[in-house]
Amino acid sequence: MRQNFIETTLTSMKQKGLYNNIKTVDSEQGAYLNINGKKYLNLCSNNYVGLASDxxxxxxxxxxxxxxxxxxxxxxxxxxxxxxxxxxxxxxxxxxxxxxxxxxxxxxxxxxxxxxxxxxxxxxxxxxxxxxxxxxxxxxxxxxxxxxxxxxxxxxxxxxxxxxxxxxxxxxxxxxxxxxxxxxxxxxxxxxxxxxxxxxxxxxxxxxxxxxxxxxxxxxxxxxxxxxxxxxxxxxxxxxxxxxxxxxxxxxxxxxxxxxxxxxxxxxxxxxxxxxxxxxxxxxxxxxxxSDRELKRLWDNTKYLKDELQKLDFDIGKSETPITPLMIGDENTAKQYSMELFKEGVMATPIKFPMVPLGTARLRLMPSATHTKKDLDLGIKKIEKIGKKLKVI
Ligand SMILES: Cc1ncc(COP(=O)(O)O)c(C=O)c1O
CATH class of the missing domain: 3.40.640.10 (Type I PLP-dependent aspartate aminotransferase-like (Major domain))
Known part of the structure; x- marks a missing residue:
């Protein structure tokens, strides 16, 4: 007889905050994304220099x-x-x-x-x-x-x-x-x-x-x-x-x-x-x-995002590149952080086990050349608000 390990595994993943709720995007990749008819600030794509929709x-x-x-x-x-x-x-x-x-x-x-x-x-x-x-x-x-x-x-x-x-x-x-x-x-x-x-x-x-x-x-x-x-x-x-x-x-x-x-x-x-x-x-x-024009913009945005998050006392790990981990630890908190940001119109995906070791969950923020300072300010404001609510800072 076949074991019912598939259902057990899926249920257990949901209980542990490890289940992926995959979102469907209905727009180009850029500073903003359209999801379910709503516009979201995109802080999670790998579209570093904006070529995905060039x-x-x-x-x-x-x-x-x-x-x-x-x-x-x-x-x-x-x-x-x-x-x-x-x-x-x-x-x-x-x-x-x-x-x-x-x-x-x-x-x-x-x-x-x-x-x-x-x-x-x-x-x-x-x-x-x-x-x-x-x-x-x-x-x-x-x-x-x-x-x-x-x-x-x-x-x-x-x-x-x-x-x-x-x-x-x-x-x-x-x-x-x-x-x-x-x-x-x-x-x-x-x-x-x-x-x-x-x-x-x-x-x-x-x-x-x-x-x-x-x-x-x-x-x-x-x-x-x-x-x-x-x-x-x-x-x-x-x-x-x-x-x-x-x-x-x-x-x-x-x-x-x-x-x-x-x-x-x-x-x-x-x-x-x-x-x-x-x-x-x-x-x-x-x-x-x-041309390295967009590359310079990417690095400017990276510096700006990191400086502002550090001023707010977030732990952003030891990144030397645009990849900006917002360290959280607990898988369920990371998931909730991402969900609350989503309600505020910001897309920032939680990264959790098995992508990183258990207990080291985080949001991975990805600035890109497509963002303006105003976009980043909007994101930082929302990240601060939810961070305080969830006592991450
Ligand atoms: C370090 C690293 N290597 C390899 C890959 C796989 O690349 P691809 O998405 O082109 O299969 C990824 C992408 O997730 C990655 O981050």
Whole structure:
């Protein structure tokens, strides 16, 4: 007989404040969202520099649809590779100052491909304890038996484990880290990881999902931010956040990218990215490469939001990027905070287990270049009001 674990699980999630009430948006992504016919200040999207609804991306997508249609009707390795895919790969490689780039249909898949294709059962993975779920899942998928997890961003803890790691002879070693940690907004200690990787002959991989379009010159990402071009073997990116569309990619040296192109199951066994997505992304890369005006606005807004919240005595963690966690702790309080803000016309999603450890729930506030100071002031006023009501401050 089938166990009724599904109903039990859903009920228990509801009781613990872990159940997701998913909202439906009926507008473009921008400073405001339309939900159930009402306008809400948007403090939760990853639309860092406003590209998700940029008219230039829309135009590029429409033009491409008229020329090539919508879908590619095949995987890339059969007949699904359109000239737009190649153009995007070349532009992304140039933007990231890498030799080559492989495009995939999501950042999650790109992490899967980057890790599973390189690492086998007997190899070694060294991973930050707070790495994104897609990295954790990718390591699981690789079947790797030799995992070394170091304390968050703690290179000393990694070094402490080196003697144990080096007992494994002649095995591929991969050090993998988020660039920007997506729940806290802090940065990986990439320069020190480069040194460790060199010392122990490891590959170094960074998932730059929240760094692209945000860090470095014109948003080239964390490797550019730390001036480490050529020193990080594998960069994984998403095209769903600052780039404003969807998709993922891997950049690295030509040989490595070709290895992934020939071997990665997440490339070989899934359809190519759609025509409008690809065309819009070409426009997105062109826009980022040409101007940093929106990027400056993003950072201005970030500083303003953080300064004002700190003046009000909120705990905003140790973020170094626009990701602004408003630390709460209890899952139900975080959920209630978000619901009360919603009633006040502000969208700020609660982040809770399993996205972060139990007892560390928070609201994750995401300023973007689309906000004006007036928008942010409105949000701050409402956040203060509910914070006082729930005794968070
Ligand atoms: C750090 C990190 N890596 C990977 C991903 C997955 O990217 P995508 O949404 O393109 O699948 C995300 C997005 O949630 C992320 O935050």
């Amino acid at each position: 008219p230039r991306l829309k135009k590029a997508a429409i033009r491409a649809i008229e020329k090539y249609g919508v879908g590619t009707a095949s995987v890339r390795s059969l007949i699904g590779t359109n000239s737009l895919h190649i153009e995007l790969e070349e532009k992304l490689a140039r933007f990231k100052k890498a030799e080559g780039c492989l495009l995939l249909t999501g950042g999650y898949l790109a992490n899967m491909a980057a890790i599973q294709t390189l690492i086998g059962k007997e190899d070694i993975v060294i991973s930050d304890e707070l790495n994104h779920a897609s990295i954790i899942d990718a390591v699981r998928l690789s079947g790797c038996k030799n995992k070394f997890i170091y304390k968050h961003a703690d290179v000393k803890d990694l070094r402490r484990q080196i003697p144990e790691i080096l007992k494994f002879k002649k095995r591929t070693i991969l050090i993998v880290t988020d660039g920007v940690f997506s729940m806290d907004g802090d940065l990986a200690p990439l320069p020190d990881l480069v040194k460790v990787a060199k010392e122990i002959g490891a590959y170094l991989m960074v998932d730059d999902a929240h760094g692209e379009g945000v860090l470095g010159k014109n948003g080239r990402g964390i490797v550019d931010h730390f001036h480490l071009h050529g020193k990080v073997d594998i960069e994984v990116g998403t095209l769903s956040k600052a780039f404003g569309v969807m998709g993922g990619f891997i950049t690295g040296n030509k040989e490595l990218v070709e290895y992934y192109r020939q071997k990665a199951r997440q490339f070989l066994f899934t359809n190519a990215l759609s025509i409008p997505d690809t065309a819009a992304l070409i426009a997105a890369v062109d826009i980022l490469a040409k």
